[in-house]
């Protein structure tokens with residue numbers, strides 16, 4: 001370790017025993033380095049060398065940017081100069097990406113203090129704590145939360161909005177209608193005789209039908225529409241700013257497309273029955289009830305049909 005002594009804040013320790021002081025710095029698990037006004041390493045403790053994977057001799061006298069990824073070198077060099085020259089900031093605490101000798105990138109928190117040696121020249125003392133694992137855990141936690149959030153709002157099989165998210169959306173759209181008097185329509189679809197498909201071809205093929213039907217619907221709607229799997233083989237499309245006759249046309253076009261599209265490896269033709277309802281001063285439950293009744297009537301009148309809900313039910 002260089003013998004130059006740093007005055008404040010360690011002066012009293014050095015006066016007591018410079019050997020004790022050196023022992024403390026050498027034994028501390030925190031990486032410590034001292035750089036001179038030119039940014040060259042004057043002191044590096046073993047923890048600092050271990051962390052970066054260098055021998056002490058390889059670092060002493062070198063510019064500190066040796067351990068900084070190329071992309072940040074200019075910035076950190078400038079920051080070092082400003083910090084050394086500055087009068088106001090005495091301490092600095094920042095998170096950085098650094099580079100070990102073997103090329104590995106790690107994340108650290110570096111805290112720095114400006115001190116003056118007995119020669120009167122300013123120096124920067126930097127304390128380095130490795131937070132790479134903590135950052136990795138934070139990132140994993142963030143991704144897990146995002147996944148949970150996605151699962152809470154999306155249907156696992158089809159990837160579209162689930163019932164809960166769909167009803168929340170419908171509630172919001174209804175409020176918008178009440179406030180601004182805008183239009184809104186909903187279409188409720190139910191796959192026809194779906195139990196027969198499951199019973200004949202198995203649940204796996206039934207799942208394939210649900211996924212392919214979802215894709216067909218997703219392709220056929222506007223980007224402003226919301227496609228929801230209400231449950232089982234029942235779907236809802238929320239169509240903001242669409243009146244009942246346009247919604248009917250869109251719903252019937254999808255019904256025709258479904259009836260003309262062979263699905264799964266068995267080339268199954270699966271038809272849809274649908275109800276259509278438009279906004280009247282109604283609650284979410286009331287609107288769903290009206291559209292459900294219309295869909296039920298489509299089933300009763302022979303399936304593969306779209307029926308518009310009565311204004312009053």
Ligand SMILES: Nc1nc2c(ncn2[C@@H]2O[C@H](COP(=O)(O)OP(=O)(O)OP(=O)(O)O)[C@@H](O)[C@H]2O)c(=O)[nH]1
Pocket residue numbers: 157190191192193194195196198202203204205206207210231232233299303
């Ligand atoms: N494969 C599969 N089947 C499901 C899923 N959810 C619900 N089902 C099945 O969907 C079928 C719905 O049957 P029903 O309610 O009798 O309706 P249907 O056979 O379509 O008859 P109609 O609606 O009257 O035309 C049942 O066999 C359920 O087990 C799912 O996620 N995957």
